[in-house]
Amino acid sequence: MREITILIxxxxxxxxxIYWKKSLIFFGLTSLFDILIxxxxxxxxFIENIMGMTQEHFxxxxxxxxxxxxxLLFGLLVVFYDFLSFDLFEGTQHxxxxxxxxxxxxxxxxxxxxxxxxxxxxxxxxxxxVANQWLHLNINVLGxxxxxxxxxxxxxxxxxxxxxxxxxxxxxxxxxxxxxxxGLSTNSPLALVNSMMLLRNSMTACVKGCGIIIIFCIIVxxxxxxxxxxxxxxxxxxx
Amino acid sequence: xDKYLEIKNVSKTIKHQRILSDICMQVESGExxxxxxxxxxxxxxxxRAVAGFIRYDGEILLYGKQREALENTNEIGVLIEHxxxxxxxxxxxNLELLELLLPCKEEGEIDRVLxxxxxxxxxxxxxxxxxxxxxxxxxxxxxxxYRPKLILLDEPTNGLDEHGMELLExxxxxxxxxxxxxxxxxxxxxxxxxxxxxxxxxxRGELIDEAQD
Numbered sequence: 001m002r003e004i005t006i007l008i009x010x011x012x013x014x015x016x017x018i019y020w021k022k023s024l025i026f027f028g029l030t031s032l033f034d035i036l037i038x039x040x041x042x043x044x045x046f047i048e049n050i051m052g053m054t055q056e057h058f059x060x061x062x063x064x065x066x067x068x069x070x071x072l073l074f075g076l077l078v079v080f081y082d083f084l085s086f087d088l089f090e091g092t093q094h095x096x097x098x099x100x101x102x103x104x105x106x107x108x109x110x111x112x113x114x115x116x117x118x119x120x121x122x123x124x125x126x127x128x129x130v131a132n133q134w135l136h137l138n139i140n141v142l143g144x145x146x147x148x149x150x151x152x153x154x155x156x157x158x159x160x161x162x163x164x165x166x167x168x169x170x171x172x173x174x175x176x177x178x179x180x181x182x183g184l185s186t187n188s189p190l191a192l193v194n195s196m197m198l199l200r201n202s203m204t205a206c207v208k209g210c211g212i213i214i215i216f217c218i219i220v221x222x223x224x225x226x227x228x229x230x231x232x233x234x235x236x237x238x239x
Numbered sequence: 240x241d242k243y244l245e246i247k248n249v250s251k252t253i254k255h256q257r258i259l260s261d262i263c264m265q266v267e268s269g270e271x272x273x274x275x276x277x278x279x280x281x282x283x284x285x286x287r288a289v290a291g292f293i294r295y296d297g298e299i300l301l302y303g304k305q306r307e308a309l310e311n312t313n314e315i316g317v318l319i320e321h322x323x324x325x326x327x328x329x330x331x332x333n334l335e336l337l338e339l340l341l342p343c344k345e346e347g348e349i350d351r352v353l354x355x356x357x358x359x360x361x362x363x364x365x366x367x368x369x370x371x372x373x374x375x376x377x378x379x380x381x382x383x384x385y386r387p388k389l390i391l392l393d394e395p396t397n398g399l400d401e402h403g404m405e406l407l408e409x410x411x412x413x414x415x416x417x418x419x420x421x422x423x424x425x426x427x428x429x430x431x432x433x434x435x436x437x438x439x440x441x442x443r444g445e446l447i448d449e450a451q452d
Contacts, residue, residue: 010339018327091323093292094381097315098340229253230292232321 003100007108008115011083015116022079027120030071031127037068038131046135050128050145052197058184065181066197072124072149073180073196076116076157077173084109084161085169093230106225110218113157121150144203151210152196156180158217159192165224242303243268243420244389249288249297251281251444258284259295260444266420268388271411273435274424280441282424283320286391289422290317301389316387320394322378326367330377331360337381344385352384353377355413357406371398379407383414390414392423396430408434 015023037046049068058064087095087105099105125146132142156176163172183191195201195209244266251259259281266272276282288295299305301314324333334349343349350360356376366377375398382390395407411434414421424441425431431438438449 006340010336013336013339014325018325086323091319091321093290093319094317094322094378095337095340096292097290097317098337227294229294230287 003104004107004111007099007104008112011108011112012115014083015112019079019083019116023075023116023120026075026079027072027123030068030075031124033068034127035131038134043135046131047137047199050124050142050149051199052193054197054199055185055187055194065184069197070180073152073156074177075120076113076153077160077176080113080116080157081160081169081173083113085164088165088228088230089232091232096230102225103222106221107218109161110158110214110221113161114154117150117154117157120153121146124149141198145198148196148198148203148206151207152192155192155196155210155213158214158221162217162221162224165221165228242266243270243301244289244422245298245300245303246285246289247298247300249285249295249299251284251288251293251295257444259288262297262444262446264439264446266422268420269415269418270436271415271421271423271434273431273438274422274441274446275426275428275431275438276424276441281444282441283393284444285441285446286317286319286393286422286424289389290315290319290391292319314388316382316385316390318378318382318392318395320397322374322381324366324374324377324381327365329362329365330358330369330373330380331362333366333377334381334384337384341385348384352380355383355406355410356380357403372400372403375399376403379410383410383419386414386417386419388419390419390421392421394425395423396425396427404430 034046034049037049045068048066049072052069053064053066058066082090084106086092087109096102096105125142128142128146129139132139159179160172160176163175167175179191180193183193187194192209192213195206198206201209242265244264246262246264249259249262250257262285264272274282274285284293287293289299324330325336328336331349331353334353338349345351353360356379358373358376358380364373366374369377375395379392379395382392396404399407408430411421423431423434440447440449
């Protein structure tokens with residue numbers, strides 16, 4: 001446990017020193033876009049951006065994507081795409097000689113991702129509360145939307161990091177994109193997105209669904225990280 | 240002298256390609272072992288196996304124990320080819336970040352080790368702006384900063400100038416005196432002859448003892 005705490009402390013230093021600029025730009029622009037929508041008096045689009053859209057609405061408008069909502073969901077991936085792979089496959093494996101258990105590194109990355117999701121979710125909530133001055137939505141709905149967003153972002157981040165143990169991060173990103181966007185039109189329980197839209201599901205169902213996926217990925221990742229070879233990406237590809 | 244490192248019948252296959260083939264080696268405590276060989280002969284992979292980065296068939300023992308059974312994580316220092324650090328941090332900050340994981344035994348150890356490889360501990364230049372030689376020096380510094388019992392150095396002479404080579408040889412002497420065991424690979428055969436107690440040759444994944452060859 002002590003080792004995990006130290007690794008989280010290290011990760012938080014990395015976040016503060018390296019990733020904050022990217023986070024601020026990405027999530028700042030997303031928030032700015034939300035506020036602009038409010039001023040353009042597009043209440044429906046604003047609601048879609050924070051809560052997703054109903055399946056009927058999506059199927060009735062095949063070219064429509066809840067882009068604001070997708071941007072938010074993929075935010076952690078865009079900002080932290082190399083968060084795990086840098087320590088494992090980018091020539092920085094010397095860190096692993098200082099870590100007694102590989103699983104400690106895995107758990108620390110997952111927990112740090114969760115902390116980042118909470119910070120970003122709260123930031124978004126505050127922005128949405130400000131925007132709500134002009135929309136007068138129920139504040140509880142905004143709160144629920146933020147909780148759903150936090151769990152959704154974390155779930156996608158955890159799934160992505162699990163894929164990164166086996167795949168190049170660009171391929172892992174593409175796989176995640178196909179999985180999430182492809183799930184927009186189906187009701188399959190294997191599709192992530194249905195449980196991540198407050199307009200399609202309840203907050204409890206989202207937390208439960210995401211919780212199951214997160215726990216599954218954490219267990220599989222903890223087993224996998226002990227079985228993989230820490231080779232640099234080119235070596236992994238070339239054999 | 241104690242038998243420190245034992246490599247018993249270690250083999251590694253990646254995508255049906257035999258990278259390491261039945262490697263056996265015994266290394267005494269405080270010994271410096273030089274390994275030469277052409278690119279792709281398996282030198283780096285052998286060091287990765289000893290460091291515990293890859294899964295392999297066979298057995299690698301340190302003081303008769305599996306690596307996982309070691310109580311201290313500061314027993315091994317590693318420099319593997321294409322070493323990387325965080326571009327946004329200075330060399331010293333990068334080492335301090337490592338020290339967060341595993342504190343040094345003595346205060347001022349980082350400054351001392353940076354001096355020993357010819358880097359200025361108070362330098363403000365970020366790692367991303369380092370020259371190839373400076374990157375190599377910081378990589379050597381992180382490998383030796385805990386004065387580990389086993390040091391694995393893969394091509395440590397890459398990018399080093401004459402002064403850097405002199406400092407490296409001096410460092411080898413100091414580490415040997417302090418009882419560290421070193422496995423070093425290089426294409427520089429003269430360098431290996433100067434610093435090693437024994438020399439091995441890697442050829443298509445097989446380890447050949449030069450003395451017996």
